Amino acid sequence: MTARLKGAVIGCGFFAQNHLHGWADLDDVEIVAVCDVDESKAKLAAEKFGIARVYTSAEAMLATEALDFVDIPTTMETHEALTALAFAHGVPVILQKPFAPDLDGCKRMVAAAAAANVPLMIHEDFRFQNLFRTVREILDSGELGRLTFGRLSWRTGIDVYSNQPYLVHVKRFMIMDVGIHLLDLARFLFGEANGVFCRTQQIKEGIAGEDAATILLSHEQGATSILDFSYATKREPDPFPQTLGEIEGTEGTLIIGADRVLTVHGKDGTRRIAVPHDDRSWTSEPWTQIQDSVVHTQRHFVDSLRRGVEPDTSGRDSLATYALLEAAYLSAARGTLIHPDRLG
Ligand code: NAD
Ligand code: 89V
Incomplete structure (x- = not known):
């Protein structure tokens, strides 16, 4: 694994702004690309956080970039398709909650991650x-x-x-x-x-x-x-x-x-x-305690990847x-x- 992990963020909406700030706070991580189906949001994020490349298709981004992980702070109905793309490229995923619309969807994603032998963590920050x-x-x-x-x-x-x-x-x-x-x-x-x-x-x-x-x-x-x-x-x-x-x-x-x-x-x-x-x-009130926890969640994901261990809120653990x-x-x-x- 490289000294600085290369990551990408898929979905640059409301809560993703905290994710982007959080990644910028981690010295051993570089976000090399952002993706949003709404190009204006991806471009805005790239400009604000000095990120090199912008995509409107997660498929194109995963086919082009050499990534150590993807962060997916989109809403849950998009999660199964987006994680499947990442797993197909062997790229570890940190996925914002809620995991999926129902337990069966969570189980399918856990099975897909296991079949691809790719780490999957749920961004559960509380x-x-x-x-x-x-x-x-x-x-x-x-x-x-x-x-x-x-x-x-x-x-x-x-x-x-x-x-x-x-x-x-x-x-x-x-x-x-x-x-x-x-x-x-x-x-x-x-x-x-x-x-x-x-x-x-x-x-x-x-x-x-x-x-x-x-x-x-x-x-x-x-x-x-x-x-x-x-x-x-x-x-x-x-x-x-x-x-x-x-x-x-x-x-x-x-x-x-x-x-x-x-x-x-x-x-x-x-x-x-x-x-x-x-x-x-x-960070700013009233969100500070949640914003801080975003960075701690990301730190735990990166540390788990580096150590090759299952994170505390892995997909598998989150089934419970x-x-x-x-x-x-x-x-x-x-x-x-x-x-x-x-x-x-
Ligand atoms: P949002 O709608 O503002 O942002 C989602 C973004 O994803 C949008 O910009 C959308 O265009 C983009 N997107 C959708 N499908 C895509 C695709 N296939 N490829 C690329 N981009 C795509 O949503 P939000 O309010 O930021 O919420 C996102 C998630 O964050 C929700 O599931 C919500 O529950 C969660 N959330 C968590 C916390 C927390 O404390 N952990 C707080 C707020 C929101
Ligand atoms: O997690 C969420 O989606 C937010 C909360 C304020 C609870 O963090 O609504």
């Missing part, structure tokens, strides 16, 4: 936030004892539809867009889950899918977790895009408070930890997250508890 790296360290220290309960809460009233207008039309909206982050976090913090109960709500009028949901998970290691998330919550100050909540164990409790303040109630009393941002030149998502939608439709391992 677990790479500074906040949740710190939470993980506290859990690993054993300070809270055996985990018994967790709540992860993500509620906002921001106008998500102006930056991401396609969300008005998607039938699987809130669990796919935000719930998937919390399902991944729940696995990261509490371990695998074997039971899912979910209730969805559509609060805003005129949208195609649910804009609020509450999920209850039973975890194999004994904890119960509750994930609640909404794009229809009116409150001031609006905590967007913060995940709040609490984690209880047999020896203590951790409160995930606003503005990245953690409060740990342990055997030795109470302490507070203020988790800082990275202080990057291009998307099985929970599928179970949540089924639970909401049926009104019953679903065991994700029995989905078939």
Whole structure:
């Protein structure tokens, strides 16, 4: 593998701007080409980030460029065709969430990556936030004892539809867009889950899918977790895009408070930890914690490629997250508890 990995970005839309900034922050990576079916977006990205070549066809780009990886921050309906192209050229992929419209699509892509022997990582960035790296360290220290309960809460009233207008039309909206982050976090913090109960709500009028949901998970290691998330919550100050909540164990409790303040109630009393941002030149509130996590996700992908190891949120690993998502939608439709391992 070359000293500086040569990568390309397919899709130069809204969130890709964070990806492009992130890659520019990694000294051992060079983005040599960008591609978008909308040429103006690809050209704009190339100019802004000093990228040599512009394409409007991913097929032409992969046939021309010698790439160490491609980054695909497009929306999910394009993922299967674009990953197939990369796999056909033996090029590793980092793919923005959501992985695919349903679990079967995720499984097909994992099988295609395995058949081509090509690494596939899902860009699932919440677990790479500074906040949740710190939470993980506290859990690993054993300070809270055996985990018994967790709540992860993500509620906002921001106008998500102006930056991401396609969300008005998607039938699987809130669990796919935000719930998937919390399902991944729940696995990261509490371990695998074997039971899912979910209730969805559509609060805003005129949208195609649910804009609020509450999920209850039973975890194999004994904890119960509750994930609640909404794009229809009116409150001031609006905590967007913060995940709040609490984690209880047999020896203590951790409160995930606003503005990245953690409060740990342990055997030795109470302490507070203020988790800082990275202080990057291009990040801005309220997005900073997510923007920082984009770079950490990319760093993990590159390090995994260099070491020849499977990344934490590989396509294969992410099947367990998307099985929970599928179970949540089924639970909401049926009104019953679903065991994700029995989905078939
Ligand atoms: P977008 O529509 O703004 O950008 C997608 C871009 O991909 C567009 O410019 C489009 O022209 C291009 N594109 C589509 N098909 C293509 C193809 N075949 N070849 C080349 N280019 C193609 O979308 P967005 O709002 O940036 O969202 C992209 C994804 O990022 C979504 O899946 C969304 O859920 C995700 N997202 C993640 C986070 C996060 O925190 N991780 C935040 C926001 C959005
Ligand atoms: O992930 C997403 O698509 C965004 C969020 C704000 C949750 O990061 O909507």
